[in-house]
Amino acid sequence: MMYKLIKTEGTARRAEFETVHGTVQTPAFMNVATAGAIKGGLDADDLKKIGCQVMLSNTYHLHVRPGDDLVNELGGLHKFTGWEGPILTDSGGFQVFSLAKLRKIKEEGVNFNSHIDGRHIFMGPEESMQIQSHLGSTIAMAFDECVENPAEYSYSKQSCDRTVRWLKRCKAEMNRLNSLEDTINKNQLLFGINQGCTFDDLRVEHMKQIADLDLDGYAIGGLAVGEPKEDMYRIISSVEPYMPKDKIRYLMGVGTPGNIIEAVSRGVDLFDCVMPSRNARHGHLFTHEGIININNEKYRKDLDPIEKGCQCPTCQKHSRAYIRHLFKAGEILAMRLCVIHNLYFYNTLMSEIRDSLDNGTFEQYKSKYVDLLDKRI
Secondary structure, eight states, X not given: OOEEEEEEETTEEEEEEEETTEEEEESEEEEEOTTSSBTTTBOHHHHHHTTOOOEEEEHHXXXXXXXXXXXXXXXXXXXXXXXOSOEEEXXXXXXXXXXXXXXXXXXXXXXXXXXXXXXXXXXXXXXXXXXXXXXXXXXXEOOOOOOOSSOOHXXXXXXXXXXXXXXXXXXXXHHHHHTSTTOSOTTOEEEEEEOOTTOHHHHHHHHHHHHTTOOSEEEEOSOSSSSOHHHHHHHHHHHGGGSOTTSEEEETTBOOHHHHHHHHHTTOOEEEOSHHHHHHTTTEEEETTEEEXXXXXXXXTOOSOSSTTOOSHHHHHOOHHHHHHHHHTTOHHHHHHHHHHHHHHHHHHHHHHHHHHHHTOHHHHHHHHTTGGGOBO
């Protein structure tokens, strides 16, 4: 498995990332299928049609329902969902820390209660790796503590230190699991996660420590949780010089098209976010002119597609007026058609970014679109 850097423009990187389930052209956006499906009624075939390269699923949610043991018994997540390309599973860390009101963090791991039936669950580094190995994903994320932002400096430092210790345990457990006879994907990759809230010195020190562990990829976590975007950009720029140049870099949970363009310019390769699908389900749609709200009265008689020239299946067949009607009538189809459009837009955005890097015109692309795409019109 390898990361091959093809070209750079400033700090921006054009590359490809080879995995056992296919090669990913980067920069890339991962489409979020939390429980093995995109919310809004899209399946694996839909994802293929709209240019998705990597599907992201959630370790915690699949562990509580239907259960990773069952997915394993049925042949793993690829067989279960019908998606043949790369799948990244997050570690469950973020959910443990965001969903669980009653949680107790110890060196071994975290005790908390399921949000579905309240049953007690313990998750530590080994358990997270075991669940992800059961799922058979292409890429497993290390189990980390996602600290609330803002946080005390002293607690953030303790948490970073513990996350390094947990990462070493994740690596040892993954090596063990990948060597077992009955493991579905013996080539499962492990990404470590950089934490440290908005403290530049903690971020840099933590990045140096985890870079020494020679993992398959590195993520920046704990951002896009309410801090000003300027803080996020500053931290990426602070951490980037210490991220291995020959490994893929992933900014977790980001973001708007403008956020993505800014992060690409700072050396990030991989992104994920629920924003395109979540916004779509409320009728907020991305275009190259800015963001439209399809519920607005002005679209009642509008026979144009969501975006003129868009090649997505929705824009090829349906008008703004029809889609607005579907929302007003409470039809589920409204959500499906809009999620298809927004995810196609994001996947196409990444393709345009890659083309601009190939052509040496990324800076022009950035200056044209970085603010425009996030503007509401």
